[in-house]
Amino acid sequence: MAKQAKKRATRKTAARRPRQAPKMLSDLFLETLKDIYFAENKILKTLPKMAKAAHSKQLAAAFNKHLRETQGQVKRLEQIFRMLGKPARGKPCEAINGITDEGAEIMKDFKGAPALDAGLLAAAQAVEHYEISRYGTLRTWAEELGMADAARLLQATLDEEEATDHALSELATSVINLEAEQEMREAA
Ligand SMILES: [Fe+2]
Numbered sequence: 001m002a003k004q005a006k007k008r009a010t011r012k013t014a015a016r017r018p019r020q021a022p023k024m025l026s027d028l029f030l031e032t033l034k035d036i037y038f039a040e041n042k043i044l045k046t047l048p049k050m051a052k053a054a055h056s057k058q059l060a061a062a063f064n065k066h067l068r069e070t071q072g073q074v075k076r077l078e079q080i081f082r083m084l085g086k087p088a089r090g091k092p093c094e095a096i097n098g099i100t101d102e103g104a105e106i107m108k109d110f111k112g113a114p115a116l117d118a119g120l121l122a123a124a125q126a127v128e129h130y131e132i133s134r135y136g137t138l139r140t141w142a143e144e145l146g147m148a149d150a151a152r153l154l155q156a157t158l159d160e161e162e163a164t165d166h167a168l169s170e171l172a173t174s175v176i177n178l179e180a181e182q183e184m185r186e187a188a
Helices: 003-016 025-053 057-084 094-109 116-144 148-187
Strands: none
Touching: 025 057, 025 094, 025 116, 057 116, 057 148, 094 116, 116 148
């Protein structure tokens, strides 16, 4: 095909293609909802493994408590999907996959080691911080989109994530002290 004719044909095809609607904040809200829905379901699978691996009973209890909360958080997200008239569907989120992969690596590399709990705590807090960031954004967008009920549900989850983060921070001090004592005993 001559160069000019080829150009004309390309122009014709492009003209026939329906123009895509501009992406709005509501589209971004739905995409991010799918992202966090995927993340919560991934966390549901990860938390029991972390609870099982933890040496500290308190840490295992904190993971189990958050597992129950996470089940409720998934239900809240499903409620929001229903409000939007959309099916509850996750979209693979590389960020949460990366954070949970790191956690899995710690569980493998530090199995039976005194520093395991400190590593588990750090991994769990990385997850919480990711979720806090996402839920803060989603809550603000829901408010901007005039979705007061969705904003309330997202705020309820955000409160739980923040409370979990604080509880883990407090546990970190006792867990790390305990490990330091154990290391000193082993060194003596
Ligand atoms: Fe969560």
